[in-house]
Amino acid sequence: MRILLIGEYSNVHATLAKGLRTLGHEVTVVSNGDFWKDYPRDIDVARPEGCLGGLRLLLKVWSLLPRLRGYDVVQLINPIFFELKADRLLPLYRYLRRNNRHMLLCAMGMDYYWVSECTFNKPLRYSDFNIGSHVRTDAPAIKEQREWLGTPKEQLNRMIANDCDGIVAGLYEDYICYEPHFKEKTRFIPLPIDIPSASDSTRPFSDTSQKLHIFIGISKGRSQYKGTDIMLRAAEDILKKYPEKVQLLKAEGIPFEQYKKMMDGADVILDQLYSYTPSMNPLLAMSKGIICVGGGEPENYDILGEHELRPIINVEPNYESVFQQLEMLVLHPERIPELKHQSIEYVKRHHDHLKIARQYEAFYHSLQE
DSSP states (O other), rough: OOOEEOOOSSHHHHHHHHHHHHHHHHEEEEEEOOOGGGOOOEEOOOOOOSSHHHHHHHHHHHHHHHSSOOOOOOESSSSSOOOHHHHHHHHHHHHHHHHHSSSEEEESOOOOOHHHHHIIIOOOSSSSSSTTTTESSHHHHHHHHHHHSSSHHHHHHHHHHHHSSOOOOOOOOHHHHTTTTTTTEEEEEEOBOOOOGGGOOOOOOOOTSSSEEEEEOOTTTTTHHTHHHHHHHHHHHHHHOOOEEEEEEHHHHOOHHHHHHHHOSEEEEEEEEEOOSSOOHHHHHHHOOOOOEOOOOOOHHHHHHSOOOOOEEEEESHHHHHHHHHHHHOOOOGGHHHHHHHHHHOOOOOOOOHHHHHHHHHHHHHHHH
16 A cells, blocks of 8 residues: 555654555655654655744645645544644645545544543543543643634644544544544554664663662653653652662653663653553653553553553652652562563553554555445
8 A cells, every 4th residue: 555644743653654664565754753853754844943934834735745645545643734724734635635545534642622522521530631520720731722622723623533534543542532523433553662672672670779760751841731840840859868769860852862862771761640541752661671650540451452461650640649659669679670571561562563553554454445
């Protein structure tokens, strides 16, 4: 098949493309590299800086359109698949729809259904927009609600979701927000991870006298929204309480390749306080034997059909829970080798990029039946 992947979210499309190519498909990735993260792509569509950046990008995309036709599958990572306003994207979507065979939308990243469901129907006990029955009122959450509710972005998302041939959710949280609206065409397919070789895995943790290396990545402008500020404060307080037993590694706004190198020195990664499930970066860390402290709710294991492994140290969305779980690791280092082993096995079972590529391939073929 000829497959066109447009947009990027935490290396999902670049990794999926690698798997699909191994299976013999012709794949083109068109993206901006997910901003500063600079993930690989075949055609770069990063928005130029300056007041005319949007116009320059629009002209570039229109000039590319003849190369974006004739594909068996076009998959959009998000309804905002280029860094353009929603009303600019609508005619681009229609062009892609007319000139290719099948259109798919990924339920990944920020979109209308995620914002709306978590704000109003609250299918999750906690999320980026609610804690229990209470809607979050921090500035980043309000900003996203204003951008996606009752706006051209909402209209675009609704139109694409209704018009496209299939919707793929990579996390339990995204699936639960789309499935009630599009039961027949929404498919859960886990996130793809290019599993490193044994030689690329992180250092072993067999000496319980060594320091526990805790790693945290801080996204530009999203610290409060993702709960990174709370997780960082808990980690810093653990470091103050156990300076002889803990080392803290912080990565902020750096390219992906540099991020990976910093991660390799860690035993533990802190990620996304309000998540039920690990996303791409903690999954990559787990594939290297790094323990994830973050989202590991029962629903995550259930949707994967995992009944044995429990490698993720699940935390509730508050400072006290993060602090307590980190302290348990510091005081009980004998748990660490087994958690590292389970982390690697978990990613091999459920997220190997070739296994995931085969699931996407099967979904693509089902559209043509």
